[in-house]
Amino acid sequence: ETGVTQTPRHLVMGMTNKKSLKCEQHLGHNAMYWYKQSAKKPLELMFVYNFKEQTENNSVPSRFSPECPNSSHLFLHLHTLQPEDSALYLCASSQGDRVYGYTFGSGTRLTVV
Amino acid sequence: KQEVTQIPAALSVPEGENLVLNCSFTDSAIYNLQWFRQDPGKGLTSLLLIQSSQREQTSGRLNASLDKSSGRSTLYIAASQPGDSATYLCAVCDNNNDMRFGAGTRLTVKP
Numbered sequence: 160e161t162g163v164t165q166t167p168r169h170l171v172m173g174m175t176n177k178k179s180l181k182c183e184q185h186l187g188h189n190a191m192y193w194y195k196q197s198a199k200k201p202l203e204l205m206f207v208y209n210f211k212e213q214t215e216n217n218s219v220p221s222r223f224s225p226e227c228p229n230s231s232h233l234f235l236h237l238h239t240l241q242p243e244d245s246a247l248y249l250c251a252s253s254q255g256d257r258v259y260g261y262t263f264g265s266g267t268r269l270t271v272v
Numbered sequence: 273k274q275e276v277t278q279i280p281a282a283l284s285v286p287e288g289e290n291l292v293l294n295c296s297f298t299d300s301a302i303y304n305l306q307w308f309r310q311d312p313g314k315g316l317t318s319l320l321l322i323q324s325s326q327r328e329q330t331s332g333r334l335n336a337s338l339d340k341s342s343g344r345s346t347l348y349i350a351a352s353q354p355g356d357s358a359t360y361l362c363a364v365c366d367n368n369n370d371m372r373f374g375a376g377t378r379l380t381v382k383p
Contacts, residue, residue: 265315
């Protein structure tokens with residue numbers, strides 16, 4: 160474990176389901192991120208939170224809804240997803256100034272059927 | 273907008289060979305550069321982090337260099353082993369705290 164824990168590791172959901180991804184970090188970082196990794200594409204930044212406040216939304220569809228109740232926890236709420244949303248969703252954390260780089264979780268493999 | 277390119281996209285080498293992975297970026301005004309390893313279906317493991325004021329970092333058999341003026345970084349792996357097989361990602365953080373990833377180099381080390 161890297162200090163960033165993601166659950167569940169795998170998730171299969173139908174297009175009408177509602178589910179949530181969870182990320183938790185025990186590193187004392189104050190910035191958290193959601194990334195999407197699709198096959199054969201670079202990582203795509205989705206959302207950035209600094210001190211619980213969303214500071215970046217990279218034109219993500221509203222069917223993805225992030226929540227950051229505190230600096231240690233980050234959620235990604237999913238509803239009415241499409242098959243093309245199937246991907247590996249990665250959470251990362253860092254100090255706000257990123258001087259020590261990023262620490263990533265192991266990811267959630269999402270399949271939308 | 274910063275663009276990060278990694279060449280080659282895939283590389284296959286026999287065990288024991290020394291190898292170099294390349295990363296190039298278009299904007300030299302960077303804050304730091306980080307190399308990651310990713311095993312299939314898994315998250316990213318940080319290997320080396322180079323601050324903009326540094327020229328290289330070393331960890332075991334790995335050595336990463338940074339040449340900001342030419343927009344290049346290399347990851348050198350000495351005496352490669354089958355366990356080194358993975359995808360290696362380069363990520364550049366700029367002075368606006370925006371981090372951009374390359375598409376990665378998929379390395380296979382054959383026994």
